[in-house]
Amino acid sequence: MSEAPGPETSPKRHFIHQIIDEHIAHGRWGTPGDRSVVRTRFPPEPNGYLHIGHAKSITLNHGLAVEYGGAFILRFDDTNPEKEEQEFVDSITRDVAWMGGAWEGDVRFASDYFHQMYDWAVELIRKGFAYVDEQSAEQIRAGRGTLTEAGTDSPFRDRPVDDSVDLFARMKAGEFADGSKVLRAKVDMASPNLNLRDPVMYRIVNARHHRTGDEWHIYPMYDWAHGLEDSIEGITNSICTLEFENHRPLYDWFIAAINDGRGPGSEWGKAIHHPQQTEFARLNPTFVITSKRKLKQLVDEKHVEGWDDPRMPTISALRRRGYTPEAIRAFCTEIGTTKFNASHDYGLLENAVRDDLNKRAPRRMCVLRPLKVTITNWGEHGDADRVEWMEAVNNPEDDAAGTRQIPFGGTLSIERADFMEDAPKKFFRLKPGGEVRLRYGYWITCNEVIKDGDEVVELRCTYDPQTRGGDAPPPDAEGNVRKVKGTIHWVATSHAVPIEVRLYDRLFTAERPGKATGNPIDDLNPESLEVVERALLEPNWRTTDAEKAVGTGAFRDGIERFQFERLGYFCVDEKLTPDQAGDRPVFNRAVTLKDSWAKQAGK
Ligand code: ATP
Ligand code: MG
Secondary structure (H helix, E strand, O other), X not given: OOOOOOOOOOOOOOHHHHHXXXXXXXXXXXXXXXOOOOXXXXXXXXXXXXXXXXXHHHHHHHHXXXXXXXXXXXXXXXXXXXXXXXXXXXXXXXXHHXXXXXXXXXXXXHHHHHHHHHXXXXXXXXXXXXXXXXXXXXXXXXXXXXXXXXXXXXXXXXXXXXXXXXXHHHHHHOOOOOOOOEEEEOOOOOOOOHHHOOOEEEEEOOOOEOOOEOOOOEEEOHHHHHHHHHHHOOXXXXXXXXXXXXXXXXXXXXXXXXXXXXXXXXXXOOOOOOOEEEEEOOOOEOOOOOOHHHHHHHHHOOOOOOOOOOOOOEHHHHHHHOOOHHHHHHHHHHOOOOOOOOOEOHHHHHHHHHHHHHHHOOEEOEEOOEEEEEEOOHHHHOOOOOXXXXXXXXXXXXXXXXXXXXXXXXXXXXXXXXXXXXXXOOOOOEOOOOEEEEOOOOEEEEEEEEEEOOEEEEEEEEEEHHHHHHOOOOOOOOOOXXXXXXXXXXXXXXXXXXXXXXXXXXXXXXXXXXOOOOOHHHHEOOOOEEEEEEEEEOOOOOOOHHHHOOOOOOOOOOOOEEEEOOOEEEEEOOOOOHHHHOOOOEEEEEXXXXXXXXXXXXX
């Protein structure tokens, strides 16, 4: 499946390209041109939804496979039965596909390899590289030593091979209680790398697994399992984040131990494939948290409505919010791939969304907080009830998107914020006695302000029939041209469609949520969601065929996204589409047109 080029994977070169180029130059995994020369994988644990950090990993791994004509694999690392759920498998599969991370063949599961891993573990016992330890978890921990002190050997370290083989089989069969025994690798209790001090390979967990059910009573540890999964799938570059750099010697040790004594004519068989683990710095954007544990806390404690609440940094949430996979990939590619931990301004991701949606999103006019405007001279220039259809440009960035007709009549709605009774001089929108251009409509002048107490409830205005489409009127007798400074959006009230709009802001107000108090909850932004229950949208707002076919590229995921002029980019909520929400569809704001946080930061 990975032939489809990753849409926005620009070939921005980084150190992993160099590593791969060297492998290819030395023919490490075959001849250039073979699909086996570059094989990458994305190996999520199905214990939560994917977040923006995972998007980085998908973009990187899938991008490399595409660039080198190799293959990309989606594999669930489902080695921990207690925390894993089908809901997460489903959401992750959907999110990887949505990100454009087309994978080769079927989705893989580490649990499919449990039998093979078990056989290799037995082989390691027989070769003297592993033993069953009956110490408690605490004794094992104490025996590991510290950074400055060597560990001490387990009293079971040198037990006869046959005892270990037998006990291991009985662990597998479910004869023992959780935690009563483990299988450990026999590496080096004095190694300066603590990961090499006889790490645990298997633990007893008498729990039901979401795929294998009650078949297994032992489960492999990450370090043992991961390299074997990679090896089975022929992965060339096992790309992971920097925390695993210290685990690489163990990754290599396990595969070398399996290969010890293997080769032509060996009783153990052929050597197995030995991938190269390669580490890079994790993506760590400001204003978000990218720990599944902490995201789960937000969900469990109901600070958000769920994993896909549009304020969450999960891929599902970003999709619901209106972000595009192309924008997310562009961001992940643009920030580069390095070996140095750094944090990235969240505003860069928002800018990537703006850049993409500016090019591709059709424009519409929507009034969030309507103020009634009556055109008092509408009847003087024709039938007072008439509606005139005005031509509006669908996307100024792309003529192919065409134009649409929007209605103009004697009663309009404008944004409350576009009128000011006591306006300062620089206020170029509507004010008493002032004139403003209604985009694609006419110029109107405000003659009278109707109030109910302090509240302005209606503006009575006249329009100039010579300004149709928003054009300037012809010069007067003395040759003077009238000018107007402000242009505002509007809708014809009689034809407008009521919608609900959800205005999202950042979920946290702190650049590093939780840094000050240790608890990210303390940095939650109380204004991260504002619901506008009844905004007015122009009629016939659904995406047209011309818009879907524009040269800049329609939205492949079928989600309808728009620029509401002057307000930002919005999308139809995927759970509350017009069909599902009845007469008032719900729109989510993806991002404002300009970065208001940058302005604040600059102050
Ligand atoms: P968490 O720490 O949030 O639980 P994880 O790393 O344990 O995340 P996995 O499901 O194991 O989650 O991750 C799948 C892949 O995504 C791994 O290869 C991991 O290296 C990568 N990954 C996770 N977080 C990031 C990140 N912030 N930046 C880049 N890659 C990441
Ligand atoms: Mg992990």
